[in-house]
Amino acid sequence: MSNQKWETRPLEIWARAKELRANWQKSVDESASAETLILADGNTGDLDWSVGFCGVNVIEDNPLGAMLASKSDSFARKCRLASEVRGWGRELCGYVNNCWGSQFLGYQIDNSEFPYRDMSIPFPDPCDQHTKRGQQCMDLSPIPRWGGDWPMYLGEDDPLRDEALIDHKVYYMVNTIKQIEKSFGKEFDPQVIIDNIGIRPQLEEYGLRVSQLMTNIPTPISVKDLYSFYTMGTLTKVDPQETLDFWKSFVDELQWRVDNNIAAVGNERYRWMEAHPPAWHYLKYYRYMEQYGAVCVGSQYSHLMAGPVELKEDGTLGHRNIRPAPKDVKLRTIEDAIRFISTEARGHRFKDDEYFRYDAITDFAKAYHVDGAIMPLNRSGVGCTLTRKEQALRLNAIGVNTMHYENSQPGDRTDMDEHHFFDQLDSWMECQGFSKLVD
Amino acid sequence: MMIKAGIDVGLETIKIVILDDDNNIIVKTKTFSGGGKRKDTINQLWQKCLDESKIDATACHIVATGMGKYDVEFANRYITESLADATAGKHYLQGVESIVDIGANQVRVIPINDDGSIGQLAFSHKCGSGLGLLLSNIALRHELSYEEMSDLAKSAKGELKMNEGCIVFAELDMLEMQNKNMPQDEIIAAVINGVAVKICSVMNDKVKPSKQKTVLLGGLALNEALVNAIKLRSGIDFVIPEFPDYGTAIGAALLAE
16 A cells, blocks of 8 residues: 555564464363353453352353354354344344354354353343343253343432442342352352452553553554454453463553554554444454555444543543552452452443443543544444434534444344445545545 | 546436536436446447537546446546535535435435535435435336426325335335325325435434535435425425536536546
């Protein structure tokens, strides 16, 4: 491509990332024959169940469902059909229908036996269809399913309510532990949790550093690159020390890239952001936009790895709440550990921001110096239409140009007009004065 | 003398305009898009323009636009419809604040900023697509011309309502009304009102078009009943140029160098 301003080069961390991801995938594939209990977790909760319970393997359905959408359209379709004919509506969630469709088929994408779950603790969310999560596996067997809560309230922070929310979280999580112990005859080890309590804060530190480095112009990596790394240690768990080592190497490499002006896109001249995950089966649009010298710096979703963040007065990103260092805190019980992990009562996910931290999306745009934003209008699940247009108006007000596209849900390609989407991208970029950069 | 040509290859029709140095229309012509033989149709139509106007093809700078623009293999430049519309709108109305294009496939709303740059675009999404195609199909089923459709709708009382969700459901709904022998003028009026609802939903997106300084382009702007229905819903007093169906092609031609 012409107009190359900065050097580009592949990331050296790729090989290690692939290895870790492959290890995780192997652990999933072999789960069926392994002598472990398998816990279906809708997403990462506040507690590492596989750490606290020896012999319990956690398989998250979101990354599996997204992986199926990205890797094999034909298998993902088969899975979704298997779900639909059993009454699980398409508008439920592409991730869920992919993952549990595989359950109904009885085999995984590589034809290995499906690892049937032994219990389910789906994580809740203040939106979409999370109340239905974990039902597919629960109804099939039946297996126990425990529902988590994600309590919220709107309006200004209220310390008394926050305290009540945290108390409630402690209560239901401790209760869940007791019930698992009773149901499966397993003993939860709170000391292991306490001993490893520093891992998540450390991961969030590394995540924040990556987020901060991506605010650099040019950005050292694009969000498409980031997608290969951002779930390490959360949705795709491998050995904790290996995970920490990986993140340190990743941060070091990105710092080096920033110091030496190594760019994700060598002719970066337009920075854009998103809201919510992308259409996993159609990631080619990131490369398509690079033809315009346009690089995607991510979204509040992709930067969740950093934990709760905010835009500081000096224009940089920083953690919203600072936990004390684990060594400075006396943690004796699992209740103490849960309270330590729970930095915010109302949760910090980007979806919460849509309800009461309205400036979060414009702060993101400012931090990353974005010119434009592409927002999904999804029928269901993550990225669903609620507040997408309002957020676009807020972005427009600070001079960020926005575009919308319609889709079913990131794990389901059914309703996406892929060619029309590219036409729209062309119109959008051309009307902002950009034409494709060609040799 | 440099001859400027704009070719708009739309879903239903191909439009060609040729302008002189003063941006006067020397030639304008259109035909149906020709389905699988679209490239041949384009080439034949272009040749027909040249033959009738006796213009030397080498003196033309050709800009192609529309969803089928890349079938114009002899074009010098390709641009998106939104850019062509914006250019046409500025040409037709000094101080234009927005352009709305209603065609066979798409509805586009193009706001123009104070500095003349293009603002936040809005497009019809899935269920608002193909509105022009719907009206063509309805006209075909009722064996009416476009003008006859418009006249019939204008004479109706507007007593019927129909599916406003998508063109597939709308057409099926219309067939049900036909099956039940409902008055033809009311059926047509219901279809046109349904289309107006969808168009207005796009106009209610991020930036609402200006009430006084909005140019209306596209083939559907020729349907008087539809335009009246949109005006009634939106309160916009559209500026409609003489050949709104050629608007995008004219915008493309204006960008020829």
